[in-house]
Amino acid sequence: MTSIKDIAKELNLAVSTVSMALNDNEKISKETRRLVHEKAKEMKYVRNGAAVDLQKQKTNLILFVLYDASRSFFSYTIKSLQIATAELGYDFLISTTYGGHRNTAERFIKERRADAVIVYTKTISDELLTQYASADFPVFVLGHDAVTDNPYVKSFLAPEVRPLLTCEYLIEKGHRRIGFVTGFAESFGTVRSMNGFRLSMSRHGLPVDESLIFDAGGSQMEDGYNVAEKQILSRLDDMDGLIFSNDDIAVGAMKCFNDHNIVIPDRISVIGQHNIPASATTMPPLTTLTSTSGQELFSKLVKCLDSYIRMEPDLELEKELQSHQSEQMIVERQTVKDLNKR
Numbered sequence: 001m002t003s004i005k006d007i008a009k010e011l012n013l014a015v016s017t018v019s020m021a022l023n024d025n026e027k028i029s030k031e032t033r034r035l036v037h038e039k040a041k042e043m044k045y046v047r048n049g050a051a052v053d054l055q056k057q058k059t060n061l062i063l064f065v066l067y068d069a070s071r072s073f074f075s076y077t078i079k080s081l082q083i084a085t086a087e088l089g090y091d092f093l094i095s096t097t098y099g100g101h102r103n104t105a106e107r108f109i110k111e112r113r114a115d116a117v118i119v120y121t122k123t124i125s126d127e128l129l130t131q132y133a134s135a136d137f138p139v140f141v142l143g144h145d146a147v148t149d150n151p152y153v154k155s156f157l158a159p160e161v162r163p164l165l166t167c168e169y170l171i172e173k174g175h176r177r178i179g180f181v182t183g184f185a186e187s188f189g190t191v192r193s194m195n196g197f198r199l200s201m202s203r204h205g206l207p208v209d210e211s212l213i214f215d216a217g218g219s220q221m222e223d224g225y226n227v228a229e230k231q232i233l234s235r236l237d238d239m240d241g242l243i244f245s246n247d248d249i250a251v252g253a254m255k256c257f258n259d260h261n262i263v264i265p266d267r268i269s270v271i272g273q274h275n276i277p278a279s280a281t282t283m284p285p286l287t288t289l290t291s292t293s294g295q296e297l298f299s300k301l302v303k304c305l306d307s308y309i310r311m312e313p314d315l316e317l318e319k320e321l322q323s324h325q326s327e328q329m330i331v332e333r334q335t336v337k338d339l340n341k342r
Helices: 004-011 015-022 030-042 049-056 072-087 103-110 126-132 165-172 188-203 221-238 247-259 295-309 315-322
Strands: 061-066 091-096 116-120 139-142 153-156 178-182 213-215 241-244 269-271 288-291 328-331
Touching (some): 004 015, 072 116, 072 247, 116 295, 126 153, 139 295, 165 178, 165 269, 178 247, 221 247
Parallel strands (some): 061 091, 116 139, 178 241
16 A cells, blocks of 8 residues: 655655645645655555545445535435435435535545545536546536546536527517526536527527626525626616526515515516526516426436446446436416517
8 A cells, every 4th residue: 555655755755745745735836746646646545544445445425516505406406316325325425615615525536535426516627527536436527518538527417508498488578688697607507598598699689788797696595686786776777688597596686676666577577597496485476497307317317326336337327318408498477578468
C-alpha cells in the first residue's frame, strides 16, 4: 500500500510538503501540488484510512450531489432516489454545493466514500469526475452530457435544446411582448429554458428584448420577490407575458405583485415551470409546466447504477435511459390570459 512517505521519496520532497500538497494547501506551489497529485495517482495512493477501507470493501452507500437540496423542484427527485436505493438495499447520502461550498462533495468523491455517485449539478467539474470514476466507482451525471472520455462517467436525462413549451403556450394565447426571468446561473434548467425561449421566439419571428430578461440571482421564492420588486415592477407596461425558469421564483414574484396590487393575469400573464405543490396555492393558482417522468424512471436509473456497482453493466437499460426524453405538458390554471379573445 503506497504511503505519503513513498510519494515523498519518489519526488525527493519532505513528507509534510506532500501531505500539504495532497490537501491542496495554498502554501504549496501549484506546480508542486500538480506533481504530487500526479504521482499519487500514478502510485495508486489512497488518502486516508477511511478511503483504504472503502477500497477493500463496499460501503453500501450511494452519494447524491446537487447544488441546493431545499429547492422544491428537487424534493421529488430526492424522494424517488431514496425509494429506489432503499429497494436495492443501499443507503443514500446527500451532499450539496450550495454557495460554492464544494469541498465536502469533492472530498467524498476523491476518497471514494461511496460505492457510486449521482451528480445533478454543474458545480462539480467533469474533469474531477473523469479523474476519479472507475470500474468499481461509477458516476452517473444527470441533466447534462458530461465532457469526458472516461467510460465509467455516464450521462442521463440531458435533453437537446427544443422550443420552450411555456413560451409556445403564451404565443398561442396571443402574447408577443414576452419577458423571461432566470434563476441560479449554474442550474441546468435555467440554461435549457433560456435557450428554449430564444428558439421559440425565433421560430415565431418574434424579437427577444434583452432588457426584458431579468436575473433573479437564485432559484428560491425570496429571489423571485426581490427581482420582481427591484427590476420587474417598473417594466410591466413593456410586457404582456412573463416566463419564470422555475415555479419557486414565480411564486415569490407573484407575492410581490399581490403586495403591490398588480392583478394577474389582467395586468400581465405569468407562467412557471416544474409544477411544485405551492404553484397550485398561489393567488391566483399558477399556470405551469410539468413533466411526466415518474418514480419508474428513477427506479430504472438506480437499477442501472447498481449493475455498474456489481460490475455487470446492464447495457440495454443504459441505452433505454440515455434515449429517454421526458414528456411535458402545461398545467392550465388562472395566471395566463387569452389575448386572442380581446
